[in-house]
Amino acid sequence: xxxxxxxxxxxxxxxxxxxxxxxxxxxxxxxxxxxxxxxxxxxxxxxxxxxxxxxxxxxxxxxxxxxxxxxxxxxxxxxxxxxxxxxxxxxxxxxxxxxxxxxxxxxxxxxxxxxxxxxxxxxxxxxxxxxxxxxxxxxxxxxxxxxxxxxxxxxxxxxxxxxxxxxxxxxxxxxxxxxxxxxxxxxxxxxxxxxxxxxxxxxxxxxxxxxxxxxxxxxxxxxxxxxxxxxxxxxxxxxxxxxxxxxxxx
Amino acid sequence: xxxxxxxxxxxxxxxxxxxxxxxxxxxxxxxxxxxxxxxxxxxxxxxxxxxxxxxxxxxxxxxxxxxxxxxxxxxxxxxxxxxxxxxxxxxxxxxxxxxxxxxxxxxxxxxxxxxxxxxxxxxxxxxxxxxxxxxxxxxxxxxxxxxxxxxxxxxxxxxxxxxxxxxxxxxxxxxxxxxxxxxxxxxxxxxxxxxxxxxxxxxxxxxxxxxxxx
Amino acid sequence: xxxxxxxxxxxxxxxxxxxxxxxxxxxxxxxxxxxxxxxxxxxxxxxxxxxxxxxxxxxxxxxxxxxxxxxxxxxxxxxxxxxxxxxxxxxxxxxxxxxxxxxxxxxxxxxxxxxxxxxxxxxxxxxxxxxxxxxxxxxxxxxxxxxxxxxxxxxxxxxxxxxxxxxxxxxxxxxxxxxxxxxxxxxxxxxxxxxxxxxxxxxxxxxxxxxxxxxxxxxxxxxxxxx
Numbered sequence: 049x050x051x052x053x054x055x056x057x058x059x060x061x062x063x064x065x066x067x068x069x070x071x072x073x074x075x076x077x078x079x080x081x082x083x084x085x086x087x088x089x090x091x092x093x094x095x096x097x098x099x100x101x102x103x104x105x106x107x108x109x110x111x112x113x114x115x116x117x118x119x120x121x122x123x124x125x126x127x128x129x130x131x132x133x134x135x136x137x138x139x140x141x142x143x144x145x146x147x148x149x150x151x152x153x154x155x156x157x158x159x160x161x162x163x164x165x166x167x168x169x170x171x172x173x174x175x176x177x178x179x180x181x182x183x184x185x186x187x188x189x190x191x192x193x194x195x196x197x198x199x200x201x202x203x204x205x206x207x208x209x210x211x212x213x214x215x216x217x218x219x220x221x222x223x224x225x226x227x228x229x230x231x232x233x234x235x236x237x238x239x240x241x242x243x244x245x246x247x248x249x250x251x252x253x254x255x256x257x258x259x260x261x262x263x264x265x266x267x268x269x270x271x272x273x274x275x276x277x278x279x280x281x282x283x284x285x286x287x288x289x290x291x292x293x294x295x296x297x298x
Numbered sequence: 299x300x301x302x303x304x305x306x307x308x309x310x311x312x313x314x315x316x317x318x319x320x321x322x323x324x325x326x327x328x329x330x331x332x333x334x335x336x337x338x339x340x341x342x343x344x345x346x347x348x349x350x351x352x353x354x355x356x357x358x359x360x361x362x363x364x365x366x367x368x369x370x371x372x373x374x375x376x377x378x379x380x381x382x383x384x385x386x387x388x389x390x391x392x393x394x395x396x397x398x399x400x401x402x403x404x405x406x407x408x409x410x411x412x413x414x415x416x417x418x419x420x421x422x423x424x425x426x427x428x429x430x431x432x433x434x435x436x437x438x439x440x441x442x443x444x445x446x447x448x449x450x451x452x453x454x455x456x457x458x459x460x461x462x463x464x465x466x467x468x469x470x471x472x473x474x475x476x477x478x479x480x481x482x483x484x485x486x487x488x489x490x491x492x493x494x495x496x497x498x499x500x501x502x503x504x505x506x507x508x509x510x511x512x
Numbered sequence: 513x514x515x516x517x518x519x520x521x522x523x524x525x526x527x528x529x530x531x532x533x534x535x536x537x538x539x540x541x542x543x544x545x546x547x548x549x550x551x552x553x554x555x556x557x558x559x560x561x562x563x564x565x566x567x568x569x570x571x572x573x574x575x576x577x578x579x580x581x582x583x584x585x586x587x588x589x590x591x592x593x594x595x596x597x598x599x600x601x602x603x604x605x606x607x608x609x610x611x612x613x614x615x616x617x618x619x620x621x622x623x624x625x626x627x628x629x630x631x632x633x634x635x636x637x638x639x640x641x642x643x644x645x646x647x648x649x650x651x652x653x654x655x656x657x658x659x660x661x662x663x664x665x666x667x668x669x670x671x672x673x674x675x676x677x678x679x680x681x682x683x684x685x686x687x688x689x690x691x692x693x694x695x696x697x698x699x700x701x702x703x704x705x706x707x708x709x710x711x712x713x714x715x716x717x718x719x720x721x722x723x724x725x726x727x728x729x730x731x732x733x734x735x736x737x738x739x
Binding site for chain 2: 517520521523524525527528531532535536591594595596597599600602603604605738739
């Protein structure tokens with residue numbers, strides 16, 4: 049029996065560790081997101097040019113930031129998974145990708161909604177929106193590849209390679225799209241680059257950004273815990289967690 | 299007797315199913331190890347792990363007293379793996395297949411015609427491999443054994459599709475290989491004709507989720 | 513492994529791939545015919561006026577090239593995977609990324625290079641002004657090796673799936689975007705009378721980067737796929 053313990057400790061230890069963080073991250077996410085959004089949406093002053101429609105930045109900016117951040121995080125997990133063959137890192141890819149894809153979608157959606165009052169159209173080939181759209185495709189590719197294989201391990205490794213190829217390409221795609229946009233754009237409206245934001249807008253934005261950071265971390269942590277449990281289901285500790293009668297050794 | 303290959307506490311899980319766990323084996327120079335078991339038991343997986351194509355979930359494989367990762371090149375030079383798939387190009391003729399195979403194995407001094415004669419394919423040299431029978435294709439694949447310098451041969455079902463003469467030929471070649479101090483790891487559903495202290499057997503079997511090693 | 517014998521293995525892999533491809537000419541020719549047919553469809557769809565066609569010509573030719581490279585991607589590793597040669601490549605003493613580069617080069621010789629040669633025909637059909645033909649061919653010459661290398665990464669990742677076609681396009685097309693943007697911009701700047709030097713140089717830089725890194729990704733993907 050003892051020889052089972054050593055290799056199993058890793059998944060179980062990670063599960064426990066994440067379990068310690070989970071309530072803190074969730075609590076902080078709840079507090080910061082609530083404060084940031086309530087402040088931003090109801091109490092911050094309206095913009096002198098855009099009126100109330102600018103308020104979407106309290107969702108758009110943080111989700112756009114962490115959609116990119118999550119991709120980088122996923123690529124780091126992929127590198128660890130490939131170089132050190134650590135299975136928890138493989139599962140982290142599956143844990144991060146849907147969260148990142150959702151953030152990207154939220155950023156894309158809020159960006160498009162913002163476009164309506166700003167440009168009078170739901171979709172504008174703006175550099176930021178376009179690269180968010182491509183980022184969404186990259187996420188979907190990683191997810192599709194991850195789940196395309198019968199053997200979970202093979203799928204995880206293939207997705208890890210793709211995530212690394214993707215992360216090398218992201219800056220190139222980003223650059224090319226911005227460059228392309230500068231070629232084709234007529235009258236430029238840079239809605240995002242405000243010269244200086246007054247503190248009564250900036251502070252709730254920063255709080256909201258912090259809130260989204262905690263939210264992203266909490267979601268990834270919970271998803272990773274679920275993934276560990278799912279993958280280790282054949283091991284005794286995972287069965288105990290789920291209250292399944294553990295058959296010895298199987 | 300010097301140990302050629304040693305597998306230590308191998309565990310393999312494929313698609314959520316444990317094929318074998320804590321499996322250990324040892325094979326010395328001049329020895330043959332016959333891996334037995336029903337279909338799907340994990341024989342091929344074991345062979346592929348030892349060949350270095352697959353990573354086991356746990357455990358490691360040592361060659362000449364060194365772990366696999368230590369010197370991959372030594373590994374690749376000293377082992378020869380022929381799997382289920384014959385690695386024969388269907389579009390190319392028997393002769394072309396042998397010609398390219400010798401080059402891929404770095405055996406420049408080997409005459410492809412000579413090899414063709416050895417495995418009994420003379421006269422069929424300019425027919426594309428896809429028009430040859432399964433047994434003839436396997437002969438093309440197995441022709442590598444006649445020039446291989448590798449100490450360890452890992453053969454997955456080498457006798458499949460061969461006729462009696464082909465099987466006899468292969469047995470003779472195995473005998474030479476073992477007498478030269480080579481080792482042989484193989485799976486086969488066919489009983490091996492020779493016996494003796496050189497032949498070891500290992501059996502992988504699923505028996506109520508318990509694994510049996512003999 | 514000394515260098516000489518690695519080169520020898522590379523040469524054997526490449527010559528065998530070429531020999532196989534010459535026995536299966538339709539696999540080589542069909543993706544090229546696909547490009548010509550797609551190019552033919554556009555004038556029928558948007559009308560044959562040179563003002564419209566000339567403007568979209570580069571984009572159409574490049575998009576057709578991207579799609580045809582997906583069509584021809586199976587040839588890269590599928591047969592090798594099915595007949596067991598891919599696992600023998602993994603077990604070969606030569607470095608796998610090196611052999612992967614060889615396969616990429618052969619694939620380019622049979623898919624990218626013919627496309628460069630075919631480009632004037634497409635340019636003629638789409639009424640691309642003559643002064644831009646040179647730039648178009650140059651972008652294809654510099655861009656198609658990148659296309660072959662990236663396609664090889666995708667093909668190696670999906671080779672064991674058997675039904676990888678649609679998935680492959682999902683994985684690869686977003687990665688082709690910079691190539692499309694810079695290639696189209698190069699031709700565009702020739703058309704408006706400025707130099708395309710910068711864009712072509714940029715493409716060349718991307719090509720070198722891709723040809724350096726892609727073989728590593730292909731090798732890693734092959735190791736995963738032979739599992």
